[in-house]
Amino acid sequence: MKILFKSVFAATALAIISTMTQAETVAPRAVDQVDIQQYAGKWYEIAHLPMYFQRKCISDIMAQYRVNADQTMRVLNSCRIANGEMISSEGVAYPQNEGNSKLKVSFLPQGLRWIPFSKGHYWLLRVDPEYKVALVGEPSNKYLWILSREPQLDEATYQSYLDTAKHYGYDVTKLIKLPH
Template sequence: MKMLFKSFFVVAALATISLTITARAETVAPQAVDQIDIQKYAGKWYEIAHLPMYFQRKCIANISAEYRLNDDQTVNVLNRCRTASGEMISSEGVAYAQNKGNSKLKVSFLPKGLRWIPFTKGHYWVLRVDPEYKVALVGGPSNKYLWILSREPKLDEATYQSYLDTAKHYGYDVTKLIKLPH
């Protein structure tokens, strides 16, 4: 009986390791699209879902982001959301292109005078965007941050699932995504 239990334990452990390796082999590191048309990308986006993050801890509904191209080719970023008290809060920042295609940005929400401080900008990579610029998947080189954005406050289930599949392919844990109402 003891030998049977040990054999079962070894087989179960090997199966678990094999499944883990297989799951990881099916994912790839996040990759930004080659390029985006920043003029088409600009405008208002509604957040459909995001991975939990400190900066959004007070948000319970109506999360949106607005992007506007500045004269110096940076992008003005205005994030808004509703808190539990009903208050609308916002955070304004600036995004700096990190590649010629404008699909890899670094974003800072520090006050203008402090944006020079190293290591204070977050990655903002457009991982997927549909040809009409109606839906986007945004993340970074790690699997720490992820957002699904839409030009409309609601996204049909088939499109949502398709963007989840892309996120899974890049190794994101989509079981942790938070969807808040609009």
Template sequence: MTAENLPKAGYKLAKIAVGGVILLGLAATTMVYAQAKPLHVADKVELDKYLGVWYEIARKPMSFQNQCDSNVTATYTFNENGNVLVDNRCTMKDGQQSHAIGEAFVQNAPFNTKLKVSFLPEAIRWLPAGRGDYWILKIDENYQTVLVGEPSRKYMWVLSRDPHPDPRVVNEYLDYAKSVGYDLKNLIRTKHTVK
């Protein structure tokens, strides 16, 4: 490169750098905008149809599930208070079984799409502290596949009645999650050893 070409080369590098900064700015703005937009939930959920066993198919990482390696399930039943009893189970990395019992409280009856879940000890579960959002974002009419999340888009689950659902259906739900602002780069796909 000759001395007279240096200004041209510097100008080209500056253009590339400015272009990169603009692209990064646009990407960041898009993510902020996506997450600032309200997160829409499903129109309505009939809780009696929602009850039963769901298999976790995919999730965003979260600290309280770090040790779960496979066979993650959530079983929902009504309790004596009319709330939803949550029974979460998984096989941990060391092969041991993990089991956590919680309670879900509907926040937007009669639509039943926004719940708060507490895993505090039963005697103090009535306290509103320590409750996490559990929003039903997308569910099929036969209650076979569901996308669950929360408004900050930090946590997300795809659940199915089948431990080995059709990959096309799973991808449809993951695509929907992306379309409403979820970043799926760190998605965990859950393994199931049951047939």
């Protein structure tokens, strides 16, 4: 009887802790408004969740954004691979809301970008008022990036952005930080 009580108690405690942890997280939510002119420019990737397209990157991950005449954004992602070479991928980001905080991004060749399932979500979850640090993710919690205008980010700011990511349910224990 004593063992059964301990098992029931442990299972109940685990369920309560699990429920409390789930209650602290909410679905990812993009910020209301982003000034895409201020967001444009060079960003250094501080950390990201593992993803297939970045599997060869070992350092110097950067993103360059430029606003096009039609208010889409040119995206140029680059990184250094093991042989020391810099590789890059060019795409376009299409605004999905009036606040320009939800984008769809495609890296397919221009002639194939019309294909609906070829665009990924790119939501600006947090951007500091001076556009120096940004948290980017998407609604399924599969992809996440912490970006900075500088190659390094102080620990307090990094932890603050981690807390925001955790609040939105991202598994920050899997974040990868690569050097610049």
